[in-house]
Amino acid sequence: MTFVFHGFTVFVFHFKLEAMSTHINAPEGAIAPNILLPGDPLRAKFIAETFFENPKCYNEVRGMYGFTGTYKGVPVSVQGTGMGQPSLSIYVTELFKFYNVQTAIRVGTCGAVNADTQLRDTIIVNSACSDSCLLNQRFGNMHYAPTADFKLVKTADSIAEKMGIRYQVGSVASSDFFYDKNENWKKWAEYGVLGIEMESAELLTLAAEYKRKAMAIMTVSDHILLGGQTTAEERQTTFTNMIKLALDTIVAQNK
Numbered sequence: 001m002t003f004v005f006h007g008f009t010v011f012v013f014h015f016k017l018e019a020m021s022t023h024i025n026a027p028e029g030a031i032a033p034n035i036l037l038p039g040d041p042l043r044a045k046f047i048a049e050t051f052f053e054n055p056k057c058y059n060e061v062r063g064m065y066g067f068t069g070t071y072k073g074v075p076v077s078v079q080g081t082g083m084g085q086p087s088l089s090i091y092v093t094e095l096f097k098f099y100n101v102q103t104a105i106r107v108g109t110c111g112a113v114n115a116d117t118q119l120r121d122t123i124i125v126n127s128a129c130s131d132s133c134l135l136n137q138r139f140g141n142m143h144y145a146p147t148a149d150f151k152l153v154k155t156a157d158s159i160a161e162k163m164g165i166r167y168q169v170g171s172v173a174s175s176d177f178f179y180d181k182n183e184n185w186k187k188w189a190e191y192g193v194l195g196i197e198m199e200s201a202e203l204l205t206l207a208a209e210y211k212r213k214a215m216a217i218m219t220v221s222d223h224i225l226l227g228g229q230t231t232a233e234e235r236q237t238t239f240t241n242m243i244k245l246a247l248d249t250i251v252a253q254n255k
């Protein structure tokens with residue numbers, strides 16, 4: 001648009017500020033290429049306000065907060081995904097399809113299913129099994145193996161080792177049930193799965209579909225086999241370690 005002001009022609013540029021997708025109300029360029037994905041939107045807010053430099057909120061639709069800032073100078077975003085694979089699927093599809101997100105790390109909690117895994121342990125997820133019908137709908141009677149990006153896993157592994165935290169690299173199972181009367185976890189445990197959660201398989205599958213990089217990092221919040229839950233204070237410390245591990249992995253990838 002142009003108009004004439006005191007004899008001079010003035011150009012007014014119209015920036016595209018409208019939202020680009022249904023569930024994320026952010027303009028083009030408001031979301032960084034690297035993103036952390038907690039299930040809980042209040043965790044997204046906490047991560048941005050605690051760890052980011054200059055955090056700015058880009059999404060409040062349905063209370064599913066999204067923020068962008070920098071961490072150690074690297075642009076990074078954090079977006080709540082809600083609980084369960086269908087909810088995560090909505091947000092991650094929009095992030096990949098409309099906002100050009102390239103690297104996504106889910107940060108969440110899981111329940112442990114074997115005696116070698118303890119409460120508060122960190123799990124770097126290299127693959128995710130699932131009992132969800134989302135995989136059936138995509139693959140029918142074929143069996144896809146949702147797999148994390150190897151470089152992300154390798155980088156997180158070396159950072160976790162340097163941090164000196166208790167951690168394992170392995171698979172989780174993304175269940176559609178939190179309250180699972182079938183006790184599917186017993187079968188997963190027999191096959192070496194380390195923890196049960198509800199979102200990672202869909203994230204890794206979408207990353208494959210859109211040719212992006214993804215991984216998940218979990219802390220063990222409850223022990224399904226042995227019983228017991230972490231206290232709020234313990235959850236805070238392990239949560240902080242997990243977020244630092246995820247953010248330092250992103251920084252290392254951007255060097």
Ligand code: HPA
Nearest residue numbers: 109110111178196197198
């Ligand atoms: N089951 C499913 N999801 C979970 C659990 C669990 O025990 N703990 C944390 N997320």
